[in-house]
Amino acid sequence: MRIGIKQLAVAVILFMLVGIYSASWMGLWSTTNSKTPAKYEAGSEAAGQYRPDDIRGSHTFGEVAELYGVDVEVLRKAFEIPSDVDMKVYQLKNLETVYADSPIEIGTGSVRTFVALYQDLPYELTEEALPLGAAMMLLEHDNGLSDEEKVYLEAIVGGPAQAAPTQPDPAQPTTEQSVPAQTTQAQPAQTVPAQQTPVQPAPAQPQQVAPPTPESSGTGQGNGTGTHVEGEEPAINGQSTFAAVLALGITEEQIEAVIGGDMPAKNLSIRDYCRDNGLQFSVVKSQLSELVE
Amino acid sequence: MKKSISIRTIIQIVFFVLVGAIAFNHTLAESGQSIPFLASASVHAICPFGGVVTLYQLVTTGSFVQKIHESAVVLMGIAFLLAILFGPVICGWICPLGSIQEWIGKLGRRLWGKRYNTFIPKKIDGILKYARYVVLFMVIYMTASTGMLLFADVDPYFALFHFWTGDTAIAALIILGVTLIGALFVERPWCRYACPYGALLGLFNKFRIFKIKRNPSTCISCKACDHACPMGIEVSGQGNITDTTCISCMECTSERHCPVPHTVELMVGSFNPKPDTDESVK
Numbered sequence: 001m002r003i004g005i006k007q008l009a010v011a012v013i014l015f016m017l018v019g020i021y022s023a024s025w026m027g028l029w030s031t032t033n034s035k036t037p038a039k040y041e042a043g044s045e046a047a048g049q050y051r052p053d054d055i056r057g058s059h060t061f062g063e064v065a066e067l068y069g070v071d072v073e074v075l076r077k078a079f080e081i082p083s084d085v086d087m088k089v090y091q092l093k094n095l096e097t098v099y100a101d102s103p104i105e106i107g108t109g110s111v112r113t114f115v116a117l118y119q120d121l122p123y124e125l126t127e128e129a130l131p132l133g134a135a136m137m138l139l140e141h142d143n144g145l146s147d148e149e150k151v152y153l154e155a156i157v158g159g160p161a162q163a164a165p166t167q168p169d170p171a172q173p174t175t176e177q178s179v180p181a182q183t184t185q186a187q188p189a190q191t192v193p194a195q196q197t198p199v200q201p202a203p204a205q206p207q208q209v210a211p212p213t214p215e216s217s218g219t220g221q222g223n224g225t226g227t228h229v230e231g232e233e234p235a236i237n238g239q240s241t242f243a244a245v246l247a248l249g250i251t252e253e254q255i256e257a258v259i260g261g262d263m264p265a266k267n268l269s270i271r272d273y274c275r276d277n278g279l280q281f282s283v284v285k286s287q288l289s290e291l292v293e
Numbered sequence: 294m295k296k297s298i299s300i301r302t303i304i305q306i307v308f309f310v311l312v313g314a315i316a317f318n319h320t321l322a323e324s325g326q327s328i329p330f331l332a333s334a335s336v337h338a339i340c341p342f343g344g345v346v347t348l349y350q351l352v353t354t355g356s357f358v359q360k361i362h363e364s365a366v367v368l369m370g371i372a373f374l375l376a377i378l379f380g381p382v383i384c385g386w387i388c389p390l391g392s393i394q395e396w397i398g399k400l401g402r403r404l405w406g407k408r409y410n411t412f413i414p415k416k417i418d419g420i421l422k423y424a425r426y427v428v429l430f431m432v433i434y435m436t437a438s439t440g441m442l443l444f445a446d447v448d449p450y451f452a453l454f455h456f457w458t459g460d461t462a463i464a465a466l467i468i469l470g471v472t473l474i475g476a477l478f479v480e481r482p483w484c485r486y487a488c489p490y491g492a493l494l495g496l497f498n499k500f501r502i503f504k505i506k507r508n509p510s511t512c513i514s515c516k517a518c519d520h521a522c523p524m525g526i527e528v529s530g531q532g533n534i535t536d537t538t539c540i541s542c543m544e545c546t547s548e549r550h551c552p553v554p555h556t557v558e559l560m561v562g563s564f565n566p567k568p569d570t571d572e573s574v575k
Contacts, residue, residue, distance in 0.1 A: 002560035003503055005548050009300045012386050019371035030363040031334030265353040267440035
């Protein structure tokens with residue numbers, strides 16, 4: 001039996017159409033991730049509320065404001081987003097580009113931390129950096145901040161390093177700031193900034209990387225590796241996977257002893273594992289960190 | 294005999310435009326605008342190779358590698374089904390990156406004439422074709438071990454449909470550039486030497502159901518099939534084409550470049566031992 005070019009063409013088109021429509025009919029055709037964050041489970045003090053640790057870079061500030069009940073202008077002020085930027089469409093992942101030249105890494109993780117502390121939601125404090133203005137706002141807002149959280153914020157606000165003579169008002173973009181970069185080239189009929197030059201945000205605040213544990217990752221982007229601060233020991237942070245921990249020299253048996261269970265998939269994030277198995281990430285992290293040392 | 298525009302070319306154009314439009318719409322959607330009635334999925338969501346790279350993580354953790362969605366796994370399945378039946382038709386009929394290389398290759402043929410496709414000696418070409426499998430192994434291994442779509446940083450397909458945004462890795466843009474310029478000298482250079490997905494689908498040529506077969510009893514050894522093959526396969530020297538680089542484009546067949554009817558066909562079974570007596574060479 002031979003197949004001619006016309007028959008093959010029909011077969012190719014049919015297979016594609018039938019395959020896609022069948023998958024769609026079965027609910028298997030999804031081209032986007034669900035942007036609805038996970039919620040705290042029943043029994044948690046914040047049961048039913050959205051978890052801030054499930055905020056993603058693809059979320060926009062408008063979506064975060066709506067989901068977590070934070071005024072969008074509060075977010076704008078905290079992260080020094082210029083007033084002409086449309087927060088409804090401005091994605092959190094743009095922060096990495098905006099703050100690319102900053103000595104500290106501000107990104108999606110920073111927004112998670114800010115939202116969690118602003119709304120007093122249960123959250124494992126990691127080493128996410130915050131802009132100075134955001135930390136100051138949180139201290140001023142003080143919505144049930146714990147002692148640990150206050151120490152974390154005060155380390156950012158009142159930390160030793162800065163020679164920065166003036167602390168720019170986070171609500172007032174400084175003259176060094178240009179319009180934040182947007183990674184897409186959508187032409188602004190709208191308020192999405194079109195320029196590609198990164199913002200120069202509130203400068204010279206490296207003391208903001210002096211939270212309790214000296215890790216530098218603030219991107220909220222898991223990369224499966226422990227991050228390193230130059231000149232310091234490798235660290236385990238919220239984005240670390242079990243593969244990263246193994247790469248630091250910890251054995252599977254040691255990991256199993258810490259987590260009290262079988263070694264899970266190596267590319268699973270430790271924080272996700274803890275969350276799914278009812279473990280405290282901070283406890284697991286500190287035990288694993290001790291093993292690294 | 295070569296027709297003015299083939300059905301395959303039309304289908305290639307349709308998918309190229311479709312993927313381009315979806316990718317552009319995705320960019321618009323990120324800024325709050327989008328073209329209605331047109332999907333705005335990311336190019337990762339509509340690339341079947343995404344399904345391949347996420348398989349390990351899907352099986353071990355039940356989750357997808359970042360930026361990969363269910364749609365990619367569905368497309369992977371469709372591509373595999375087609376490959377089992379007809380070979381890597383995704384490569385020869387649908388992949389926009391393959392298509393644009395082919396179109397640039399037509400320019401190359403006009404520029405270089407018979408010298409086109411001869412710049413790389415056959416021996417070296419034969420060795421370089423295995424490089425695809427090295428790329429395939431590395432991509433799958435690194436994606437499985439990190440859970441991240443590292444290939445996007447070098448993927449020319451992604452670069453082709455993202456170059457207008459600011460978030461395409463320089464390496465990917467360079468590789469795209471090299472690929473497109475290389476297509477002026479060698480036909481489908483990315484497909485031949487580097488495409489990990491083509492490497493995987495090519496394996497299906499060893500056991501596909503409908504094979505490209507050459508009838509030695511009617512073949513006149515004119516080598517038209519060899520010249521027509523975009524992947525440099527010596528069709529005239531084989532009975533069944535099981536070369537892993539075959540992309541099922543059908544250019545070697547009697548409907549396209551082979552001048553003798555029913556001599557090179559996509560078929561299952563054997564050739565009729567008695568050719569029609571009143572049929573003549575085209």
